[in-house]
Amino acid sequence: MVAYIFPLFSIIFTTLATLACLRFFFSKQFYFWILPLLFSALLAVIAFIYVFFPSLILPYNTQAMAIIIFTIAAAWYAIVICFRFILKKGIGKNKVKYDSYKNFKEAQYLEKIERRKYIKYDKIIRDKEKYGAQKLATSTQQEEWLDLFDNF
Numbered sequence: 001m002v003a004y005i006f007p008l009f010s011i012i013f014t015t016l017a018t019l020a021c022l023r024f025f026f027s028k029q030f031y032f033w034i035l036p037l038l039f040s041a042l043l044a045v046i047a048f049i050y051v052f053f054p055s056l057i058l059p060y061n062t063q064a065m066a067i068i069i070f071t072i073a074a075a076w077y078a079i080v081i082c083f084r085f086i087l088k089k090g091i092g093k094n095k096v097k098y099d100s101y102k103n104f105k106e107a108q109y110l111e112k113i114e115r116r117k118y119i120k121y122d123k124i125i126r127d128k129e130k131y132g133a134q135k136l137a138t139s140t141q142q143e144e145w146l147d148l149f150d151n152f
Contacts, residue, residue, distance in 0.1 A: 006063075006070040007051040013073035014044040017080045029087055036080055043073055 021037040
């Protein structure tokens with residue numbers, strides 16, 4: 001049973017470590033993850049060969065080697081996760097970029113609120129113009145022009 005469980009878990013741990021390194025490789029601190037990604041891939045290949053092609057390493061195929069590979073894989077996965085948290089703590093956030101992003105989002109929110117107020121106010125004004133009472137248009141012509149036409 002040990003001959004199957006430890007190699008299987010070693011494949012799982014090395015695959016998880018490789019995927020985690022690959023995910024962190026596409027982050028802002030990608031240059032920190034080049035060597036861990038290569039080492040994780042190497043461990044994954046070794047575990048894969050140990051499980052699926054045991055004839056390639058037949059002289060060394062013992063239960064002790066399975067336990068050693070499992071221990072290395074589990075420790076390496078823990079190291080990758082700890083390294084991620086250490087980098088996250090050490091590097092931190094770019095305060096200027098974070099604050100400018102926060103201010104930009106706040107400005108967008110305030111603009112949206114003001115736009116709603118303007119649309120509501122504009123609708124009220126247009127409704128007053130369209131449906132409101134209007135002042136009667138009276139003749140603004142002078143009286144002497146009217147006298148000229150009345151004399152005919």
